[in-house]
Amino acid sequence: MTLDANIAKAKGYIAHFAxxxxxxxxxxxxxxxxxxxxxxxxSPVDLTPLAKVAKGGAEDIDAAVAAAKKAFPAWSKTPGAERRKILIKVAEAIEARAEELAFTECLDTGQALRFMSKAAIRGAANFRFFADQAPHAENGEVTRTPTQMNTTSRRPIGPVGVITPWNTPFMLSTWKIAPALAAGCTVVHKPAEFSPMTAKLLVEIAESAGLPAGVLNVVNGFGEDAGKRLTEHPDIKAIAFVGESRTGSMIMAQGAKSLKRVHFELGGKNPVIVFDDADIDRAVDAATFMIYSLNGERCTSSSRL
Known part of the structure; x- marks a missing residue:
């Protein structure tokens, strides 16, 4: 299929958003x-506007957190085996709409279809993996010595906030949302403002597969208002964030007052070390691929050689 045909197909998928x-x-x-x-x-593809996006703020975050808090008791008490069944259905629903997700993400992020098609399937695989952990999510651990015993327990902690980046946004969001849901937590998701479309598709797919209303909520907006309110909200018990280190530092400071737990994947350097006995041609190919694939929009870009 030609580039023009791919763009036309992608625009067909996102026509409802327009x-x-x-x-x-x-x-x-x-x-x-x-x-x-x-x-x-x-769209970075041709700089054309794709759709208007709701610009959420503190009031919207408050409403989403209230919904997540209301849904938490029932979802956290749902047996892990039942949560597993629902999350497996979400994975199957993602696979059924993988082409739509891939084409939508291509146009919204400017990524190549060869990568985004795999990212959609990887999102389904993430849901499957964490679905299998759900029945054991509350299993603790007991360690003993001749004179002492230490027991740990696991419990869902409540509503959590998820803030995701603009590159491969669908797959990266499933990395954070799926384990939270498997553990029995509810979620308020703020996607990156540059690529918000597949976040809306994910919550629609999840609810069509049986996820109860309020368990996963999405608020679009910018970090300085919607994001800041989410990280400061007293009813949000943890924040998962993928992005730059400076922003991660700000989020940690904003959540410190309420002692929020954090799960960060921040900016880093990814060195490639080539040893004397390496196949140099293959090493060059690998380093070039890691730097320039995904249009260079990857957190594992090999930025040092």
């Missing part, structure tokens, strides 16, 4: 921002 906009998703319903404000998401 008509309705990319709305927030709170307590099972698609809703505009409380303020009525929007912003545009623009």
């Amino acid at each position: 008509e309705t906009g990319v709305l927030n998703h709170i307590d099972g319903a698609s809703v505009p921002a409380a303020s009525g404000k929007t912003f545009e998401t623009i």
